[in-house]
Amino acid sequence: MIQVKEVSKYFAKKPVVDNVSVNIQSGKITSFIGPNGAGKSTLLSMVSRLLDADTGEVLLDKSDVRKWKSNDFSKRISILKQSNYMNVRLTIRELVAFGRFPYSKGRLNAEDEKMVDQAIEYMNLGDLEDSYLDELSGGQRQRAFIAMVIAQDTEYILLDEPLNNLDMKHSVQIMKILRKLVEDLGKTVVIVLHDINFASVYSDFIVALKDGRVIKDGPTHEIINSDALKEIYDMDIPIQEMNSCRICVYFNS
Amino acid sequence: MRNSTKMMILIALVLVSIALYLFQGLNGSYDYALPRRGIKVLAMALTGVAIAYSTVIFQTITHNKILTPSVMGLDSLYMLIQTVIYFFFGSMSILVINKNINFAISVIGMIVFALLLYKFLFKAGKRPIYFLLLVGIILGTFMGSITTFLQVLIDPNEFTSLQNKLFASFNNVNGDLVWLALVIITLTVIYGWRSIRELDVLSLGRDNAINLGVDYDKIVKKMLVLSSILIATSTALVGPITFFGLIVANLSYQFFNTFKHSTLIIGASLMSLVALIGGQWIVERIFTFDTTLSVIINFIGGVYFIYLLLKESRTKS
Numbered sequence: 001m002i003q004v005k006e007v008s009k010y011f012a013k014k015p016v017v018d019n020v021s022v023n024i025q026s027g028k029i030t031s032f033i034g035p036n037g038a039g040k041s042t043l044l045s046m047v048s049r050l051l052d053a054d055t056g057e058v059l060l061d062k063s064d065v066r067k068w069k070s071n072d073f074s075k076r077i078s079i080l081k082q083s084n085y086m087n088v089r090l091t092i093r094e095l096v097a098f099g100r101f102p103y104s105k106g107r108l109n110a111e112d113e114k115m116v117d118q119a120i121e122y123m124n125l126g127d128l129e130d131s132y133l134d135e136l137s138g139g140q141r142q143r144a145f146i147a148m149v150i151a152q153d154t155e156y157i158l159l160d161e162p163l164n165n166l167d168m169k170h171s172v173q174i175m176k177i178l179r180k181l182v183e184d185l186g187k188t189v190v191i192v193l194h195d196i197n198f199a200s201v202y203s204d205f206i207v208a209l210k211d212g213r214v215i216k217d218g219p220t221h222e223i224i225n226s227d228a229l230k231e232i233y234d235m236d237i238p239i240q241e242m243n244s245c246r247i248c249v250y251f252n253s
Numbered sequence: 254m255r256n257s258t259k260m261m262i263l264i265a266l267v268l269v270s271i272a273l274y275l276f277q278g279l280n281g282s283y284d285y286a287l288p289r290r291g292i293k294v295l296a297m298a299l300t301g302v303a304i305a306y307s308t309v310i311f312q313t314i315t316h317n318k319i320l321t322p323s324v325m326g327l328d329s330l331y332m333l334i335q336t337v338i339y340f341f342f343g344s345m346s347i348l349v350i351n352k353n354i355n356f357a358i359s360v361i362g363m364i365v366f367a368l369l370l371y372k373f374l375f376k377a378g379k380r381p382i383y384f385l386l387l388v389g390i391i392l393g394t395f396m397g398s399i400t401t402f403l404q405v406l407i408d409p410n411e412f413t414s415l416q417n418k419l420f421a422s423f424n425n426v427n428g429d430l431v432w433l434a435l436v437i438i439t440l441t442v443i444y445g446w447r448s449i450r451e452l453d454v455l456s457l458g459r460d461n462a463i464n465l466g467v468d469y470d471k472i473v474k475k476m477l478v479l480s481s482i483l484i485a486t487s488t489a490l491v492g493p494i495t496f497f498g499l500i501v502a503n504l505s506y507q508f509f510n511t512f513k514h515s516t517l518i519i520g521a522s523l524m525s526l527v528a529l530i531g532g533q534w535i536v537e538r539i540f541t542f543d544t545t546l547s548v549i550i551n552f553i554g555g556v557y558f559i560y561l562l563l564k565e566s567r568t569k570s
């Protein structure tokens with residue numbers, strides 16, 4: 001289990017994440033939502049050790065993430081950042097193969113190759129696997145990065161706005177894959193989403209952040225209602241039930 | 254062309270350069286000239302490998318392909334050390350005449366400086382690596398100013414003799430020191446080679462590297478120390494030619510087009526061997542010492558550097 005305990009982060013003396021405590025339920029999809037600049041990415045970075053918390057602690061299996069050995073940790077939690085800049089030229093397959101680094105240290109065995117194949121297959125990138133990343137569309141590149149994280153095969157998968165740049169079909173496809181990873185393989189997914197309808201339809205729990213604080217935290221059905229959304233986004237958002245999905249009609253509110 | 258083929262071509266070129274340098278115009282002087290040439294070839298090979306290796310790892314940890322480790326100020330420190338020695342003790346002092354002592358002072362001075370700098374900066378908390386570079390540049394400029402100041406005051410005859418030490422040159426390398434440098438550089442390279450695959454991951458950027466289980470801070474520190482040891486050793490051996498690393502590293506990236514540091518570093522090393530040994534052959538036998546290799550290297554390096562800058566600015570915009 002991941003426990004975030006009274007974590008704060010300051011940039012230039014200003015609290016960006018302010019005394020946040022949340023527990024991430026294992027074997028579920030938890031969505032982080034909230035306005036731009038709410039601190040979602042910063043929080044995710046602290047959970048995945050990309051940033052150190054200024055106060056408080058993040059626990060993985062009851063021990064502080066900073067005390068974990070780097071390599072052991074990377075077999076438990078993987079993160080895909082919101083934007084990925086690299087100054088090397090890689091093919092999709094080479095990138096995805098890096099996902100096996102925690103296990104293989106760069107020398108891939110048959111098992112690793114199989115995981116790489118599978119991840120590429122999952123993301124529908126088979127035809128493109130030898131293309132260079134800088135020759136792909138934004139969405140294809142995004143899928144390649146997701147494939148890398150899938151190849152890393154961790155119990156916890158943290159994704160910061162993975163639907164960036166994706167068309168509807170691929171967005172839905174990725175959310176379904178995440179659902180499948182949770183249901184079939186018992187993974188835990190933490191995902192930052194801006195489209196609350198994806199959060200509503202696919203997640204088990206929702207954590208809403210605003211100005212660095214958690215303002216809502218609970219099972220999806222408790223958060224997806226007009227009152228709670230008004231508090232989070234300062235918008236009046238009507239909600240329609242369709243095929244037992246709650247859809248937020250925010251386009252003209 | 255496959256990368257292994259390219260590597261073979263480079264190896265062949267290296268062998269040709271070595272053969273030319275060793276045997277061309279030898280006139281049967283196997284006892285006298287050959288061993289001397291051999292020592293020089295070894296010195297050039299060591300310098301070439303040290304500079305290629307340290308430049309590639311330095312560029313990987315700084316995520317920047319137009320930097321060389323000299324921005325950390327080691328070259329400036331070397332010049333300062335030599336100038337201070339000449340200024341206070343003169344060209345006839347034991348510190349100059351005994352090359353072993355001079356070498357030891359230079360190497361130890363540069364390594365201690367680098368370690369103190371890194372220790373101080375890493376202790377001051379997590380800072381982006383650019384902060385480190387900035388401090389290096391400032392200290393380097395500061396030392397450069399002191400050096401110039403002292404050189405103005407120095408006796409002109411002394412200054413001429415000092416100048417010889419401040420330009421890279423393979424013409425009067427000392428045999429004993431080459432063997433010592435061989436030991437230092439070999440050990441450093443072997444030690445560093447164990448992290449070669451982590452460097453591959455590092456080129457994906459800090460965040461991806463941490464995600465993939467690389468202890469980022471540790472490896473960055475380790476690589477900075479390794480590259481400083483290599484630069485210190487080669488600079489103390491032949492003088493400052495760190496700029497040269499920029500050329501071979503970038504040629505290697507272009508030529509091999511891979512993320513694998515094992516290939517990039519070996520490729521860059523072979524290229525430096527060709528350039529140094531072949532270049533020295535041309536300087537000695539064709540120009541008959543009318544110019545020095547470091548002048549040629551700085552000229553070509555400068556032109557190439559401008560080309561890289563133009564290319565970068567075109568791809569970024």
Ligand SMILES: Nc1ncnc2c1ncn2[C@@H]1O[C@H](COP(=O)(O)OP(=O)(O)OP(=O)(O)O)[C@@H](O)[C@H]1O
Nearest residue numbers: 011012016034035036037038039040041042043082
């Ligand atoms: N490295 C940094 N230095 C200074 N301020 C930062 C830094 N990183 C983030 N911030 C600030 O922290 C706040 C939260 O940023 P964060 O990236 O966590 O927001 P977010 O919730 O992910 O937003 P978005 O939805 O736009 O991705 C922002 O106001 C941002 O300006």
Ligand SMILES: [Mg+2]
Nearest residue numbers: 040041082160
């Ligand atoms: Mg964000």
